[in-house]
Amino acid sequence: MKKERVLITGAAGFLGSHLSDRFLKEGFHVIGMDNLLTGNINNISHLFPREDFEFHHHDVSKFVHVPGDLKYILHFASPASPIDYLKMPIQTMKVGSLGTLNLLGLAKAKNARMLIASTSEVYGDPHVHPQTEEYWGNVNPIGPRGVYDEAKRFQEAITMAYHRFHQLETRIIRIFNTYGPRMRLDDGRALPTFMSQALRGEDITVFGDGSQTRSFCFVDDLVDGIYKLLLSDYALPVNIGNPSEITIKEFADEVVALTGSRSKVIYEPLPTDDPQQRRPDISKAQSILGWEPKVSRSEGLKITLDYFKALPEFNS
Ligand code: UDP
Numbered sequence: 001m002k003k004e005r006v007l008i009t010g011a012a013g014f015l016g017s018h019l020s021d022r023f024l025k026e027g028f029h030v031i032g033m034d035n036l037l038t039g040n041i042n043n044i045s046h047l048f049p050r051e052d053f054e055f056h057h058h059d060v061s062k063f064v065h066v067p068g069d070l071k072y073i074l075h076f077a078s079p080a081s082p083i084d085y086l087k088m089p090i091q092t093m094k095v096g097s098l099g100t101l102n103l104l105g106l107a108k109a110k111n112a113r114m115l116i117a118s119t120s121e122v123y124g125d126p127h128v129h130p131q132t133e134e135y136w137g138n139v140n141p142i143g144p145r146g147v148y149d150e151a152k153r154f155q156e157a158i159t160m161a162y163h164r165f166h167q168l169e170t171r172i173i174r175i176f177n178t179y180g181p182r183m184r185l186d187d188g189r190a191l192p193t194f195m196s197q198a199l200r201g202e203d204i205t206v207f208g209d210g211s212q213t214r215s216f217c218f219v220d221d222l223v224d225g226i227y228k229l230l231l232s233d234y235a236l237p238v239n240i241g242n243p244s245e246i247t248i249k250e251f252a253d254e255v256v257a258l259t260g261s262r263s264k265v266i267y268e269p270l271p272t273d274d275p276q277q278r279r280p281d282i283s284k285a286q287s288i289l290g291w292e293p294k295v296s297r298s299e300g301l302k303i304t305l306d307y308f309k310a311l312p313e314f315n316s
Pocket of ligand 1: 081082177188191207
C-alpha cells in the first residue's frame, strides 16, 4: 500500500528530526526540508538510507515546490533561541511570515492538513500565570525577541485566516521550553549551555538573579502531544509543555548535581525582555487530546546528559 506523505520543515533541527523519526515509525513517507541555517544534517543522517525518507535542502521563505500528494505539513523551520534571533533577525522573521505563507499555499494546493509550531513566546513576559490559551500576551514588538515573537504571532494570525477563509484544516501548537538529545550545543539556551559548562568544569552562567522561572518538557512528550494534536479535530491553539516550574538558579543547580561537576554558578546580566515567569496551563491538552507529560525532569535530564557526553566535543 502507498504510504501517506508528510512534509516536515526544519527536519534537520532538534524538534524536526525527532518528528521525522516519529512519523517514519507511524508508517508515513517523510519529506524533510531544511536550509541548514540552524539545523544539523547529523540529526537526520541515520534516515538517509531509508526509502521512506527524502531530504530537500531548501529555504521555505522562497516558493516551496513538492511533487505528489501530501497528507500533512508540519512547519517547524525557524531559528529558535534568543541568541539565534540576535544573529539572524531577518531570517527569523521571514521563515515565520513568508515561510508560513508559502506552506499554507502549498497545503491549500495539496488539500493537506497543516500544523504550525507556535510558541509560549506569543505570551511575551506574561501577566497571567500559568498561561492559558485565552491570554493574548505581553510582547514587546521592537525588542530583540520581537522578531521571533511577532513572526509567530503573525503565523498564528495567517493560519487562522486560511482556516476561516479557505476552510483549510489547520492546527496550532504553542510549544513551551523543550529539551532533549539533539539540542544544539551552542544555541545559547539554558540547558545545553549549563550542561556543556558543567561537563567542561567551567562556571555556570545564570542570567539575572536566577529567580526567573521556566517549565521544561522532555522532547518525547512534546512529540507525542504534536502527534495527538495533528490527528485531533481542534483548530484553535493548544499549549503543549510540562507544567513543572523551576527557577533558573534551581535548574542550574540540578544540572551541576547531575553531572557531578565542581562548576560554580556566576551571575550575568539578564537579557532584554527575558520573561520573568513561564508555565503552561495544559487543561486543554489534557481534556481535548488526553495528553500530559510522562517524563520527569530527572529522567529527561539524564537522557540528555548521556547524549551530550557522547558528543565528540567531550571525547577528544
Ligand atoms: N539563561 C541563563 N544562562 C544561560 C542561558 C539562559 O541564565 O547561559 C536563562 C535565560 O535568561 C532564561 C532561561 O535561562 O531566563 C531560559 O533561557 P532559554 O534561552 O533556554 O529559553 P527562553 O528564554 O527562550 O525561555
